[in-house]
């Protein structure tokens with residue numbers, strides 16, 4: 569990138585916003601570009617339509633927390649029924665809060681859901697229709713990638729560590745290496761996450777982002793000693809640095825913190841909360 573102006577010009581070429589659709593009482597956010605693309609199913613769940621009690625109400629899709637496992641599994645079953653996904657295809661990243669990405673295939677289907685966890689990773693990619701890639705979120709960034717030519721998909725959970733570590737760039741590189749994906753053909757989107765205005769961090773961290781991405785576009789001045797971070801801008805910059813075209817990037821720009829009716833937010837609900845899921849598969 570060439571600074572803030574460079575980013576602003578690129579952002580003008582991107583698509584902004586998302587489509588929210590409620591069916592069977594369950595809501596899903598999607599990027600128009602990926603909805604219109606052939607051969608891919610993707611989405612990001614809202615918190616409504618599940619069975620979990622407060623503070624996980626109600627579609628909590630994170631296993632291994634205080635919400636009983638049978639609730640989370642019932643929530644996943646409802647999502648699968650809504651979307652026409654095979655439950656046994658669900659393959660969930662293992663959340664190292666890092667930047668590791670892995671290729672998965674049919675032999676990994678069910679890992680992190682009904683079989684043993686994957687090795688440490690926050691991003692996964694596949695060209696195998698037997699696998700549904702899943703990540704969990706409640707403020708952290710989500711990056712979807714689809715290659716319509718090679719029929720491959722990738723998904724990343726991108727908290728600040730993974731974002732700073734360019735997990736989105738790593739995902740593009742993995743898809744190029746494993747599937748022969750040409751970055752200029754890739755369609756990418758970010759999911760709902762905490763927005764720049766709501767995401768206050770220490771100034772020192774924001775300076776690291778500005779240095780890594782060579783622009784202030786992802787880090788804005790805040791109160792004394794603080795700054796505001798834009799995970800979506802940082803995701804877009806690293807995707808473009810990896811060769812993805814800005815016109816192929818959608819920023820959903822749906823803030824988890826500001827939408828308590830539809831989205832969980834760990835920063836807002838400090839006494840515990842559930843997680844939404846991002847998912848993508850070859851259809």
Ligand SMILES: [Zn+2]
Nearest residue numbers: 763766823826
């Ligand atoms: Zn916000």
